[in-house]
Amino acid sequence: MAEAQGNIDSKDFGLGIPQNNQGYYLKGSAHLEWGMKDRLARVFSPATGKTVMLAFDHGYIMGPTSGLERMDLTIVPLLAHADCLMCTRGALRQIVPPTFTKPISLRFSAGSTVLTELNDECVMDIEEAVRLNASMLAVMVGVGSKHEALTVRNLTATVDAGSRHGIPVLGVTAVGKELVRDARYLAMASRVCAENGAHVVKTYYCDEGFEKVAATCPVPIVIAGGKKLPELDALKMARNAIDQGACGVDMGRNIFQADNPIAMIQAVKAVVHDNESAEKGLELYNTLKNEKE
Ligand code: 5RP
Numbered sequence: 001m002a003e004a005q006g007n008i009d010s011k012d013f014g015l016g017i018p019q020n021n022q023g024y025y026l027k028g029s030a031h032l033e034w035g036m037k038d039r040l041a042r043v044f045s046p047a048t049g050k051t052v053m054l055a056f057d058h059g060y061i062m063g064p065t066s067g068l069e070r071m072d073l074t075i076v077p078l079l080a081h082a083d084c085l086m087c088t089r090g091a092l093r094q095i096v097p098p099t100f101t102k103p104i105s106l107r108f109s110a111g112s113t114v115l116t117e118l119n120d121e122c123v124m125d126i127e128e129a130v131r132l133n134a135s136m137l138a139v140m141v142g143v144g145s146k147h148e149a150l151t152v153r154n155l156t157a158t159v160d161a162g163s164r165h166g167i168p169v170l171g172v173t174a175v176g177k178e179l180v181r182d183a184r185y186l187a188m189a190s191r192v193c194a195e196n197g198a199h200v201v202k203t204y205y206c207d208e209g210f211e212k213v214a215a216t217c218p219v220p221i222v223i224a225g226g227k228k229l230p231e232l233d234a235l236k237m238a239r240n241a242i243d244q245g246a247c248g249v250d251m252g253r254n255i256f257q258a259d260n261p262i263a264m265i266q267a268v269k270a271v272v273h274d275n276e277s278a279e280k281g282l283e284l285y286n287t288l289k290n291e292k293e
Contacts, residue, residue: 026040026049026219026247027220028219029199029219032168034166036166036168039166039168042102042103043105044083049247050273051222051272052083052269054078054086054265055250055252056068057252058253060110061112063113068256078262082102083269084103084136086105086107086138086250087105092132108123108137108138109121109124109138109158118145119148120147121150123154129167136167136200137158138202139151139169139171141189141196141198152196160197170200170201170250171193171200171201173201175204181206183212186203186206187212190203191216191217191218194218194219201220201222202224220248221245223249223251224249224250225249225253231254231258231267232282236278238272248272249272255268260285262288263285263286266285266288267282267284
């Protein structure tokens with residue numbers, strides 16, 4: 001118990017040594033509050049500044065997507081290899097053990113499905129995100145879509161609610177059927193998310209001009225994988241995105257639809273965190289895949 005008397009006199013004042021004013025390693029995040037920074041540091045490795053998020057929230061708009069029919073069988077074995085999970089509250093409660101201590105990027109907006117018109121969404125209660133111990137809140141933003149204003153309002157409302165609890169927000173740039181995924185559009189959609197308060201932006205990689213998308217987005221960008229590609233192509237996309245300024249991937253189908261998802265997530269990590277080339281990543285993929293067979 002602390003005593004008022006008889007304590008050793010204080011003596012280590014570090015006189016002459018300026019106090020270390022710690023900076024912060026993620027772009028656009030230096031002025032955030034401690035709780036926000038702590039949560040972002042769970043998502044983005046402080047050692048590399050990067051992340052490999054495993055996205056398996058597809059069911060909320062697509063139903064039982066290939067590879068996600070039985071998430072208890074296909075996703076649970078991948079959990080140990082992911083830096084962060086991007087999922088719905090349903091999937092979180094149903095298949096993710098509460099003893100899993102890595103960060104959760106919680107799908108926070110929902111509404112329509114692929115059967116109607118995407119982006120007609122609302123957002124959840126912030127109390128639910130706090131109950132679920134979310135480290136980040138993911139909100140769809142449909143710039144240029146019919147529901148643009150609604151989705152931007154969803155984003156700003158989530159940023160307001162998240163700020164009250166120190167929870168950062170991931171703006172997810174939705175791409176509708178009618179919108180072109182070129183650098184001009186992706187840069188605009190990403191910037192709209194950041195300007196409206198998103199702490200991290202998720203967008204797509206594009207072959208021409210992605211470095212401009214990343215450069216003009218003042219917060220970290222992670223890329224979605226999109227539709228399933230041959231493994232080497234998916235690894236090349238990750239490599240190119242990182243080289244051109246992305247801070248990681250939030251990848252789903254190119255991991256859980258791979259021939260060997262456990263090998264694939266490790267190959268993606270080697271590219272993202274260890275700076276391996278896509279070809280080295282593929283070598284690792286094949287080695288791990290053959291070990292398992
Ligand atoms: C769905 C999403 C997905 O999480 C996102 O598309 C990532 O998955 P994939 O790599 O399969 O594209 O945001 O709304």
